[in-house]
Structures are given as C-alpha cells and as structure tokens.
Amino acid sequence: MKNFFFFFIFSFLPYLVFPQDRGDAIIIGSIASPRVLIPILASDSASAEVCSFIFNGLLKYDKSLNLVGDLAQSWQEEVEGKVIIFHLRKGVLWHDGEEFSAYDVEFTYKKLIDPDTPTPYSGDFERIENLEILDRYTVKITYKEPFSPGLDSWTIGIIPKHILEKEENLLNSEFSRSPIGTGPYKFKKWIAQEKIELVVNEDYFEKRPNIDRVIFRIIPDTATLFLEVLAQGVDNAGLSPLQFLRHSQASQFKKNYIKFRYPSNSFLYLGYNLNNPLFKGKKVRQALNYAVNKEEIIKAVLLGEGKVSTGPFTPESWAYDPDFKPAEFSPEKAKTLLSQAGFKDEDGDGFLEREGEPFKFTIITNQGNLERQRVAEIIQAQLRNIGIKVEIKVVEWSVFIDEIIRKRKFETVLLGWSLSRDPDIYDIFHSSKTSPSDFNFVGYNNPEVDKLLVEARKTFDRQKRRQLYQRINRLIYEDQPYMFIYIPNSLSCLHKRFRGVKPAKAGYWYNFIDWWVPLKEQRYKIEFRR
Amino acid sequence: MVPLLIGISFISFLVIHLAPGSPVSVSLFNPKISLEAREKLNKLYGLDKPVHIQYFNWLKNILKFDFGYSLVDGRKVSSKILERLPVTLTINILSLLIIFFTAIPLGLYSGWRKGSFFDRFTTIFVFIGFATPSFWLALLSMQFLGVKLGWFPISGITSIDFEYFPWYKKVLDFLWHISLPVLVASFGSLAGLSRYSREKFLEVLDKEYIRTAFAKGLPSSQIIYKHALKPVFLPVITILGLSVPGLLGGSVIFETIFSIPGMGRLFYEGVMMRDYPLIMGLLVIGAFLTLLGNFLADLAYIWADPRIKYSK
Numbered sequence: 001m002k003n004f005f006f007f008f009i010f011s012f013l014p015y016l017v018f019p020q021d022r023g024d025a026i027i028i029g030s031i032a033s034p035r036v037l038i039p040i041l042a043s044d045s046a047s048a049e050v051c052s053f054i055f056n057g058l059l060k061y062d063k064s065l066n067l068v069g070d071l072a073q074s075w076q077e078e079v080e081g082k083v084i085i086f087h088l089r090k091g092v093l094w095h096d097g098e099e100f101s102a103y104d105v106e107f108t109y110k111k112l113i114d115p116d117t118p119t120p121y122s123g124d125f126e127r128i129e130n131l132e133i134l135d136r137y138t139v140k141i142t143y144k145e146p147f148s149p150g151l152d153s154w155t156i157g158i159i160p161k162h163i164l165e166k167e168e169n170l171l172n173s174e175f176s177r178s179p180i181g182t183g184p185y186k187f188k189k190w191i192a193q194e195k196i197e198l199v200v201n202e203d204y205f206e207k208r209p210n211i212d213r214v215i216f217r218i219i220p221d222t223a224t225l226f227l228e229v230l231a232q233g234v235d236n237a238g239l240s241p242l243q244f245l246r247h248s249q250a251s252q253f254k255k256n257y258i259k260f261r262y263p264s265n266s267f268l269y270l271g272y273n274l275n276n277p278l279f280k281g282k283k284v285r286q287a288l289n290y291a292v293n294k295e296e297i298i299k300a301v302l303l304g305e306g307k308v309s310t311g312p313f314t315p316e317s318w319a320y321d322p323d324f325k326p327a328e329f330s331p332e333k334a335k336t337l338l339s340q341a342g343f344k345d346e347d348g349d350g351f352l353e354r355e356g357e358p359f360k361f362t363i364i365t366n367q368g369n370l371e372r373q374r375v376a377e378i379i380q381a382q383l384r385n386i387g388i389k390v391e392i393k394v395v396e397w398s399v400f401i402d403e404i405i406r407k408r409k410f411e412t413v414l415l416g417w418s419l420s421r422d423p424d425i426y427d428i429f430h431s432s433k434t435s436p437s438d439f440n441f442v443g444y445n446n447p448e449v450d451k452l453l454v455e456a457r458k459t460f461d462r463q464k465r466r467q468l469y470q471r472i473n474r475l476i477y478e479d480q481p482y483m484f485i486y487i488p489n490s491l492s493c494l495h496k497r498f499r500g501v502k503p504a505k506a507g508y509w510y511n512f513i514d515w516w517v518p519l520k521e522q523r524y525k526i527e528f529r530r
Numbered sequence: 531m532v533p534l535l536i537g538i539s540f541i542s543f544l545v546i547h548l549a550p551g552s553p554v555s556v557s558l559f560n561p562k563i564s565l566e567a568r569e570k571l572n573k574l575y576g577l578d579k580p581v582h583i584q585y586f587n588w589l590k591n592i593l594k595f596d597f598g599y600s601l602v603d604g605r606k607v608s609s610k611i612l613e614r615l616p617v618t619l620t621i622n623i624l625s626l627l628i629i630f631f632t633a634i635p636l637g638l639y640s641g642w643r644k645g646s647f648f649d650r651f652t653t654i655f656v657f658i659g660f661a662t663p664s665f666w667l668a669l670l671s672m673q674f675l676g677v678k679l680g681w682f683p684i685s686g687i688t689s690i691d692f693e694y695f696p697w698y699k700k701v702l703d704f705l706w707h708i709s710l711p712v713l714v715a716s717f718g719s720l721a722g723l724s725r726y727s728r729e730k731f732l733e734v735l736d737k738e739y740i741r742t743a744f745a746k747g748l749p750s751s752q753i754i755y756k757h758a759l760k761p762v763f764l765p766v767i768t769i770l771g772l773s774v775p776g777l778l779g780g781s782v783i784f785e786t787i788f789s790i791p792g793m794g795r796l797f798y799e800g801v802m803m804r805d806y807p808l809i810m811g812l813l814v815i816g817a818f819l820t821l822l823g824n825f826l827a828d829l830a831y832i833w834a835d836p837r838i839k840y841s842k
Binding site: 027035171173176177189191192194195215218221227230233252397398399401403524 | 604
C-alpha cells in the first residue's frame with residue numbers, strides 16, 4: 001500500500017509541482033506582412049505561418065519530420081500508391097461550430113483545381129484523376145499514376161465548404177481577411193501592416209492550447225526587430241548571424257531569451273546557363289566548383305552560420321546523403337580542368353583565354369539581398385585568382401524574373417531555393433521543364449536523372465526513394481548545372497518564460513499547444529473577450 | 531485642372547506598365563506553380579489586354595471613384611489607402627506643426643540677434659539635424675530612449691492590448707507611440723524653414739520702410755509684429771503649399787524603421803509587387819493634392835500680399 005502511495009505521488013508529482021498554467025500571449029515578430037489568410041492561396045511564408053495556426057491539413061509533419069495524420073486519423077495506400085484513402089477524424093468542429101467532414105476536403109480539392117482560383121498549389125492536385133467521398137468521414141483519392149509527392153501535398157490547410165461555397169472570388173472574399181478554420185487558434189483581428197491577433201480555440205480537437213493568444217507583430221526592419229527583442233516587445237524573432245553571435249551578448253538579451261539554431265530548408269546556388277557555349281562543357285563547371293572556396297564564403301558572409309551545400313537536399317531532409325562529400329577547394333585542380341577544356345593564359349595578362357576569347361562572365365542576382373551580393377563579390381575575387389573575369393549585376397526582383405530568368409538572358413544567376421518537405425525536385429531538374437516559365441531555367445538535361453526523377457515520383461517506399469534521390473544527387477553534383485554553395489542556418493530566439501518547448505528535428509513549433517507560462521511570469525494578462 | 535490630372539494619370543499608367551516585370555511573376559516564383567496557373571492569373575487581372583485598353587478601363591472606373599482592387603490581396607484599393615491615411619496624416623501634421631512652431635521662431639530670433647551666441651548655436655543645431663541621416667538618429671534614439679531608458683516604445687503605433695483600453699488611454703497610447711517618430715522627423719526638417727525665415731527676416735529688416743520706422747522711433751515690438759513679419763510669411767506660404775501633398779506621403783525608410791503602417795510603405799510595396807491599381811490610386815491622389823496645394827498657396831498669397839492679383 002505504501003509503495004502504491006509513493007507511486008501515486010510520484011506519477012502525479014510533475015503535475016502537482018508544475019501545473020500547466022493557462023493564459024498569456026506570445027508575440028511573434030515578423031519581417032513581412034501576410035497577404036492572404038487562405039491556405040490554398042497563400043504563396044508567401046508569412047501568410048503560411050499565420051495559416052498554420054488557424055487551419056489543419058489532412059496530414060502534418062511530426063517532430064521527426066514523418067508524415068502523420070492531422071485532420072485524417074489514418075490513411076492507406078492501395079494499388080501501389082495510385083489510390084489513397086483518408087479516414088477523417090470525427091467530431092472536429094470549424095471555429096463557427098459546424099462539423100468538419102469529407103465534403104470540405106472535396107471542396108478544397110475542387111477549389112485547388114478550379115482555373116479561376118489563383119493558387120500556386122494546383123500542380124500536385126492536377127495529377128489526381130478522381131476524388132470520391134465514400135462516406136462522411138472517408139475520402140478516396142485516385143491518382144492518374146502513382147505519385148508519391150502527393151501525400152505531402154495533403155498537408156495543405158482544408159477550407160470550409162459551408163462558408164465559401166457561394167463565394168465567387170476567394171481572393172476578394174471577406175474570408176481571406178477573417179478566416180475560419182479548424183486549428184488551435186481562431187482568427188480575431190488583423191490591422192494591416194501592424195499586427196494579427198489570434199485567440200485560443202477552446203474546442204480544439206487535440207486539446208485546448210495553454211497559451212491564450214498568438215499575436216504577430218509586423219516589424220519590417222531587422223535592426224528594429226532586434227531592439228524590440230531587447231525591450232521584450234516581441235517574444236520570438238528571427239536573427240541575423242551578426243545578431244545571433246554578437247548582439248545577443250547584451251545583458252537584456254541573455255537574461256530573457258534563448259537562442260535556436262537550425263539548418264534552414266533552403267540552399268544558395270550559382271546557376272549556369274547551360275546553353276551558353278562557355279558553360280556547355282562539364283569540365284568548366286567542375287573547375288569553377290573547385291575554384292570557389294565555400295567555407296570561406298560561409299565564414300565571411302554568414303559568420304560561419306551555414307553548411308556547404310552538397311546538392312539539392314538539405315541535411316534535415318530524409319533524402320539527404322550524409323556520406324556524400326562535396327568537392328574540395330583546389331585551385332590547382334580547377335586550373336588543370338580548365339586547361340583541358342582549352343583555357344590558357346595566351347597573352348600573359350593574368351586572365352585565361354580560349355581561342356583569343358577571354359574567360360569572362362556575369363553573375364546576376366536580385367536586389368534587396370545583401371547576403372547574395374556579398375557572396376557574388378567573394379566568388380568574383382576567388383575566380384580572379386585563377387584568371388577568370390567576373391562581373392556582378394544586381395537587378396530588381398520583378399525584372400529579374402521576367403527579363404532575366406524567363407528570357408534566359410543570363411550567363412550565371414545567384415539564387416536560392418527553399419524546398420518543400422517532400423524531396424521531389426522534378427520541376428527544377430527534369431529536362432521537360434525548360435519552357436520559358438518553367439523552373440529548369442538553367443536548361444539541365446540528363447536522361448539518367450530524368451528517368452530516376454520519374455521513378456522516384458512513383459516510389460512510395462521511403463528507403464527505396466531515398467536511394468533514388470541519393471543517386472540523383474550524385475549525378476547532379478557530378479554534372480554541376482548549379483554550383484551548390486551553402487545551406488544557411490535559420491537563427492531565432494524565444495522568450496524564456498515559455499515552458500514545455502522541446503526542440504526536435506522539425507524545429508520547436510510543432511508542440512506549441514503544449515507550451516505554457518507560469519502565472520507569475522505571464523506578461524499579457526488582459527482578459528480577452530471571446 | 532482636370533486635363534492636367536488626366537495627363538498625369540495617363541503618363542503614370544504608361545510608365546508603370548512599361549516597367550519590366552509583372553504582378554504575376556513577382557508573387558509566383560515557385561516551382562509548385564504551373565504555367566497554366568500563371569496564364570490564368572494574367573487573364574484574371576486583365577493583364578493580357580493591350581495597355582491603352584487597360585488604361586481606358588481604369589479611367590472609366592476612376593470617374594465613378596472606383597479605384598479597383600489590389601492585385602496582391604484582392605482588397606479594395608480605396609480601403610487600403612484609407613486605412614493607412616490617418617496614421618501618416620497625424621504624424622505629418624504633428625511634425626509640420628512642430629517644425630513651424632520651432633523653426634520660424636528660431637529663425638526669426640536668430641535673425642534679430644544676428645551673429646550672437648544664440649544665432650551661431652541654432653545654426654549649428656539645425657544643420658546637425660539636417661545632416662544627420664534620419665534612420666541613424668531613429669535607431670540611436672530607439673536604442674537609448676527605448677531600450678536603455680524605456681521611456682518610449684520602440685516601434686509600432688499602438689500597444690499590444692490597445693483594443694482593450696478606454697478611449698482616453700487609447701489616445702495617450704497612440705501619442706506615446708508616435709512621439710519618437712515625430713520628434714526624429716521634425717529634427718531633420720528644422721534647418722530649411724528656420725534658414726528661410728532667418729534670411730527673409732534679415733532682408734526685410736534691411737528694407738527702407740523698416741529703417742524709417744526705427745528712425746521715427748516706433749517701439750521695436752510694433753515694427754516687428756506689424757511691419758516686418760508679414761513679408762517673411764511669403765516664402766513660408768510657398769513651403770506650406772508644397773508640403774500639402776507631402777502630408778500624405780511617408781518616407782519608406784522612416785516608416786520601415788519605426789514599423790509605422792503608413793502611406794510610404796504602401797506605395798513602396800505596391801511598386802515592388804507591381805500592384806498597378808494601387809500604384810495608380812496613390813499617384814492620382816498625390817497629383818490631385820499637389821494641384822490642390824498649389825491652388826491653396828495661391829489663395830494665401832493674395833491674403834499675405836495685396837499686390838498680387840489674379841486677373842481673370
């Protein structure tokens with residue numbers, strides 16, 4: 001009996017000593033303002049971030065980045081992945097009290113493939129042949145052919161049929177500024193360019209989140225954002241490497257904040273125009289890869305807060321190959337390869353020529369990204385050392401896309417990709433994706449990679465898919481259509497008063513509904529009206 | 531005035547549509563977006579039609595005071611502008627008032643006491659203000675008055691729980707938030723006006739009628755207030771007239787640093803996103819106000835200087 005009593009005490013001890021207090025608010029500092037709060041229309045990361053609190057997908061990524069059910073309780077794949085059947089959660093309520101059902105899934109799908117919906121996400125859904133409602137809580141989706149990235153696409157937020165059914169134009173609708181979802185937080189208020197306020201959804205299907213309000217403050221200047229952090233005006237904010245390493249030594253920061261460092265889900269690359277005679281030969285591209293010291297770039301531009309990129313996958317992705325080593329920095333190898341390709345310093349001016357033509361090219365990058373401009377400058381200096389003349393051109397984003405990328409008017413471009421969690425890179429590297437507004441704008445064409453990309457799309461087994469992508473990675477790295485430069489770290493800070501934060505592979509937000517703040521430390525105690 | 535407005539609007543329309551880039555390309559550089567999706571959007575926004583047709587469609591709507599819808603978030607352009615207006619207007623009017631009520635007395639007094647310590651000190655003071663980059667001063671004052679001393683909020687225009695405040699607290703909260711931006715903005719603009727009024731005042735004091743007034747022994751207060759000040763106001767009126775359109779414009783850098791949701795950022799973002807209806811709406815309002823400001827200045831001239839008459 002005594003033992004039992006002890007057991008009883010100890011098992012409840014954590015709850016007795018640390019009751020998870022409710023209340024308080026988290027203030028998230030955001031550089032950019034969201035544009036539209038409908039998940040299927042949101043193409044910017046700020047909108048997507050806010051939407052993630054308000055909406056749920058059928059699936060979501062758990063803390064180790066595995067797909068698990070969200071609005072779907074479970075799912076099964078049939079006919080070798082051609083058919084996916086989702087079993088939906090019962091009793092999930094929209095914020096207005098209506099019950100969520102298979103009809104909402106169907107409605108979301110129909111809106112996604114509707115030509116009148118200005119959505120960036122229709123691509124993956126157009127591969128669906130048929131969506132069938134088996135009963136109120138079961139949806140059967142048949143793809144035209146097995147399509148493994150399809151599962152990832154169902155992480156998109158589901159929108160309510162009963163509200164939007166009669167809406168002609170989603171973008172202009174009232175709903176896009178005051179959305180109603182199924183998520184842990186309800187939309188409350190949006191003051192343009194200032195803040196967005198969300199309040200807790202008491203009836204959230206997993207549990208009631210402990211923190212009462214989530215407030216996004218829009219602070220477009222990074223220096224101001226950091227000063228707000230020091231003054232405790234925001235609880236969570238992204239940091240630049242300089243702020244992360246140096247400015248955060250301020251006592252106001254150390255006392256109140258913890259820092260987080262994650263490899264981001266993006267990489268920086270120098271893309272070659274492969275139709276340009278200069279870059280046609282693989283040897284030239286490999287030579288340039290040897291000639292650029294990426295470690296030095298990372299040290300200079302990111303103050304070390306990054307990792308050399310070894311291909312189109314980032315270390316957090318399951319498709320990443322940890323054993324694959326990037327080419328080392330070796331100007332000698334570069335010179336040998338270049339002379340094999342016919343480049344020599346013919347006139348003794350210190351620069352390389354081939355048949356009298358000097359080796360000279362331009363790096364184009366977009367305006368407003370100081371980081372990229374600095375990287376371009378370092379590449380320029382490093383290539384000068386082996387006798388290559390590089391010029392840099394910085395172009396405004398809109399012009400960059402329309403005039404430079406679409407019209408292929410570049411020799412090289414310095415750009416970054418941030419990718420979805422699913423490693424499917426068909427759109428960037430498949431040879432069929434080279435028309436003016438497609439994304440294989442470098443003009444990469446390798447039949448073997450093409451074949452593997454198609455195969456990987458049809459493979460559902462993650463082990464097998466990983467092997468395919470690792471082979472693709474090696475082939476692409478060998479071909480060097482891009483010079484892969486670095487994967488920057490994503491750096492951020494969070495106020496110390498939040499408890500229950502458990503950083504994992506997926507970052508630290510995944511268990512936000514379990515976070516809590518002890519009553520004594522709560523900062524925003526105003527009883528909000530519901 | 532109407533033909534002028536139409537001319538301005540046509541040229542602006544042409545220029546922004548001729549600028550490379552389009553609203554569709556900006557927001558949709560994403561491998562998940564198909565070619566069809568992009569063409570769909572072009573059609574939806576009417577961007578597939580020739581520019582002159584687009585202009586006439588736009589003009590037709592403008593005549594009905596319909597500024598159209600933003601291409602970025604689909605909201606009415608007029609409501610997007612209206613929600614930004616009050617903040618910008620308040621800050622600009624407040625700083626204009628501060629500038630006027632500081633700069634003119636400063637200028638006049640240093641003119642009156644030309645060469646004195648006060649004169650030299652204000653000269654240095656206002657030129658320091660003129661030469662200091664406002665973003666730098668803004669950051670320094672945020673760091674010192676905001677973080678270190680905690681006297682002022684750092685950015686934004688309201689507190690987090692603004693909506694739950696009673697009305698008087700709201701007013702105070704708002705004023706408290708905009709005091710730093712207003713002060714920083716005013717400091718940089720003291721130089722111009724104070725110099726103008728100083729020079730003009732010196733010029734007037736040198737005039738014969740003023741000398742006569744002194745000679746015949748009028749008290750100096752009467753000379754200044756009754757005879758010398760009025761001509762000083764002529765250039766001031768010009769500046770006032772010119773600042774009417776400026777009342778609605780905000781500085782992008784300034785608003786960005788202080789996180790003020792004002793007109794400057796609205797315009798800048800509109801241009802960056804190629805949000806044609808929004809840009810046009812702002813330009814038309816700006817053009818209208820410029821013309822209005824000139825007109826008001828002309829009226830004020832007549833009041834200040836009876837010699838100016840406008841014949842029909």
